[in-house]
Amino acid sequence: MRLILLGPPGSGKGTQAAAVKGRYGIPHISTGDMLREAVAAGTPLGMKVKDIMASGGLVPDEIVGEVVAERLSRPDARKGFLLDGFPRTIHQAEILGAALSARREALDAVVKVNLSDEEVVRRLSGRRTCSACGAPCHAVFSPPRAAGVCDSCGGALKQRDDDKEDVIRNRLSVYHRQTAPLAEWYSKRGLLREVDGGGLVEEVQRRVFAALEAKGPSA
Numbered sequence: 001m002r003l004i005l006l007g008p009p010g011s012g013k014g015t016q017a018a019a020v021k022g023r024y025g026i027p028h029i030s031t032g033d034m035l036r037e038a039v040a041a042g043t044p045l046g047m048k049v050k051d052i053m054a055s056g057g058l059v060p061d062e063i064v065g066e067v068v069a070e071r072l073s074r075p076d077a078r079k080g081f082l083l084d085g086f087p088r089t090i091h092q093a094e095i096l097g098a099a100l101s102a103r104r105e106a107l108d109a110v111v112k113v114n115l116s117d118e119e120v121v122r123r124l125s126g127r128r129t130c131s132a133c134g135a136p137c138h139a140v141f142s143p144p145r146a147a148g149v150c151d152s153c154g155g156a157l158k159q160r161d162d163d164k165e166d167v168i169r170n171r172l173s174v175y176h177r178q179t180a181p182l183a184e185w186y187s188k189r190g191l192l193r194e195v196d197g198g199g200l201v202e203e204v205q206r207r208v209f210a211a212l213e214a215k216g217p218s219a
């Protein structure tokens with residue numbers, strides 16, 4: 001299966017991607033994760049994109065296009081993949097389309113997870129990750145026993161720079177302007193399946209699987 005997960009930041013794409021990866025045995029390719037790793041490792045790519053990411057803006061299409069092309073060329077992506085956070089612009093969708101055509105491959109589906117802006121802000125502004133073990137938690141929905149301290153290992157809980165409210169609002173406006181038009185783009189190609197991203201993780205997961213297993217597009 002060759003899939004794309006679309007949706008605003010904070011709609012739970014990363015969580016759903018992990019479930020889809022487990023069910024279909026395809027690699028989860030997250031451009032956000034790859035770029036964050038490059039920033040953390042201080043590579044030339046990381047240095048180029050660090051400030052853009054911290055402000056919530058988009059990294060230039062050609063740079064992300066190269067990162068994805070390299071990742072898709074690895075052996076584990078030959079039989080399928082799940083893209084999360086890419087494409088984010090129509091131009092990126094064109095870059096992806098050209099790369100897949102060159103390999104005589106095509107997408108099977110694009111699943112769009114819908115969530116309101118207010119719910120996105122509520123979810124993302126409370127998101128925390130342990131700086132030691134990486135365990136996630138949420139300041140409101142799953143608060144740690146002691147404020148700022150990881151329940152699993154006692155490490156310090158951190159907030160992503162781009163999860164501060166003003167940056168979240170910027171990421172949302174970038175999403176509506178640049179990424180949301182992709183829904184129509186893929187709908188015209190008969191690939192779009194839309195699911196409601198509200199409610200419990202397991203409920204959204206059931207909707208995502210149902211959308212993937214449905215015969216045709218839902219939109």
Ligand code: AMP
Pocket residue numbers: 009031032033035052053054056057058059060061064084085086087088092162171
């Ligand atoms: P994410 O984890 O998907 O929310 O991505 C975090 C940040 O990485 C975004 O706000 C962008 O700055 C950058 N980024 C991730 N994927 C892309 C992409 N496909 N195009 C441009 N920038 C991206």
